[in-house]
Amino acid sequence: MKPWQDTSNRIEALIRRAIEAGWDLKKLRKELIKVIGKIANETNLLNEIFSADSEIKLYKGNVTIRGLYRKDKSLQTMYAEGDFDRFYAKQKQGINNDIVKVVKDYFRNKDSKYTESKCIENVKAVMTKYRNSAQTIVNTANANMSRMINFNMAVEDGVKYFKYSGPPAEREFCRMMLDRVLSISEIKALKNDFGGSAWYSCGGWNCRHRWDAYIE
């Protein structure tokens, strides 16, 4: 059985047990947090975060071999800014809170239309939401690494200007920036609509754009 199916089954079993034994919410919450904590260590959520982590290490390896970044701390800064440990802890807490909220709703409304299966469906939806958001974080972090490596290499190679390039834009920021040529300092000072650095994250989450070296 996949960990994902197992997750739903274990949460489902716990809720059923709580209902049968007539636990109070405090006890159920305590048990749920225990189970979810354990599950989080086994499910893809953690694996996905770790795969991004190992990819970053791989990039770091490349970077050391090629000797391009010895003096440049930006890659390390990016890694620190990624702060995967903190992100993961926050995600785990978010899952706990959201699932407890779903179960609370069930207890409040269990005599009305809120059925047991609906409660379990909602728990599954919470897990899916967090898995998807973990995926976005990982994809964006990987894209940021690629952009930063290419940008820094181009600077090392003597490029002074970059062009914001890529497919037709969806976001306002990208629409405004597309095909514009900026200098290194202008790019480093630029913030996207999410308040992040446009230098390595361009328009932000899942952005499809990039900075191409521009030589006049």
Added chain:
Amino acid sequence: MLKFKESRLRLIAQMINSIIKERTTSGIDKFGKSFKEYSTKPFKTSYKGFPNKGILKQMVKSEQAVVFENAKGYKMVLVKIGYADYKKQLYAKTNYSGKVNLTLSGRMLQDQTVLRASENTIIIGFNNRDMAKRAAQNISRGRDFLGLPNEVLLNDPRLSKLIFDIGGLDI
């Protein structure tokens, strides 16, 4: 044999990398022709890799896609409308014209980089193994984007300025 100074060769490599990306984004392959059209046949893709789950929901509702589990227990998506229409749906909010530009998530071209620029040799490739695989798949499907024909190499004003400037030679 005449040799480029390494600094000049690295600049030429960066320029070539940019020209390839720019050309690919505009829908032209390495031979100067438009890319082969995307397929209209149904195809399978992983649920995890589906870029926009909101659009997937809409597609399932309108019976344009089906979510299922394969024999190994992995969640998959069968897109019935084919890749060409699928991509149009994904980017309906942009002014995407349906032109083939090898850009879905944008990751492949974001990762394309200069792997080597020394000893009169330039190698353009990928840091990330998955992106290299993606590029190889595109090439094997007849959409070859990696490379520059000689006429571009010699006639592109940005490149010829770098190539034919005697100051860039190691003499």
